Amino acid sequence: MGAAEFERDGSLVTVVLDGQGQSAVDLDDPARLEFEYVQHLALCVDALTSPGPLRVTHVGGAGLTLPRWVHHTRPGSPQIVLEPDEALTDAVRRELPLPRGHRIRVRAVDGASGVAAIKDDSADLVVVDAYAGGRVPADLVTGAWFGDVARVLAPGGVLLANLADEPGMRHVARVLAGAREALGHVALVGLHEVLKGRRFGNLVLVASESPIALYDLRRAAASAALPTGVMTGDEVARKVPGARPFTPQDAQPSPVPPERGAWRRR
Incomplete structure (x- = not known):
């Protein structure tokens, strides 16, 4: 992986790795979320969690x-970030300083190892947004992985995971099956055209041991600036019947994105 580049457009700074836009940060307005899947993650947080600080x-x-964004919208939230690329974190801290009073702590460790070291019932929210070479790593899609996430989540806690798949949603269906087996309640949030299988794209997995507030989630999706929908676990199972959870032995990373090379803002 090459060194991170920082492309600036006024106060908006995009972090680019190997020609792909990885993050977009508005230094003047942390409430501004440029990428569509990040907007969907934030939509889920607002729809499914209580006001106030979150772990x-x-x-x-x-x-x-x-x-x-969490620091801006939920001041005082203690946050742990598991990011193995120390050089990237150092560059981000230098080029995009964190706001004063934040409680964000970055640990230089991969997701599987980092979550394994976290205490039981210690998180109200777990957000998975980890990619390697444009693909979700195989060790972050197995039923065993979701079982460890379930251990970390406090009662009523929510898992959100940024996934990616091609038309047919066969990979996401298997990921969803593993999350459902470990946590019990699952749903997907994404653009209508991705949920309908019209193109490759990002989908946000929502999972919890508590029932998901689907009415609140659908209402938030209907009010989104982007054409956003919600698909329940049962709907995914009907769309892709027979999907089995990934195991550590047969797990696969998410499909290769169809577009490589110069990044385009989403």
Whole structure:
């Protein structure tokens, strides 16, 4: 992986790695979220969690866009970020200083090892947004992985994971099956055209041991600036019948994105 580059457009700074835009941070307005999947992650946080500070564990850091947003919208939130690329974190801290009074702590460790070291029932929210070479790593899609996340989540806690798949959603369906087996309640949030299988794209997995407030989630999706929808676990199972959870033995990273090379803002 090459060194991070920082492309500036006024107060908006995009972190680019190997020609791909990884994060976009507005230094003047941390509430501004440029990438569509980050908007969906934030939509889920607002729809599914109580007001006030949250104990958050982030798997994947890059430009720390969502941790900054959580700090801005939920001041006082203690946040742990698991980001193994120390050089990237150092560059981000230098080029995109974190706000005063933040409680964001970055640990230089991969997601699987980092979550394994976190205490039981210690997070209200776990956000997984980790990619390697444009793909979700195989060790972050297994049923065993979701079982460890379930251990870390406090009662009523929520898992949000940024996934990616091609039309047919066969990979995401298997990821969803593993999350459902470990946590019980699952849903997907994404653009209508991705949920309908019209193109490759990002989808946000929502999972919890408590029932998901689907009415609140659907209402938030209907009010989103982007054409956003919600698909329940049962709907995914009907769309892709027979999907089995990934095991550590057969786990695969998410499909290769169809577009490589110069990044385009989403």
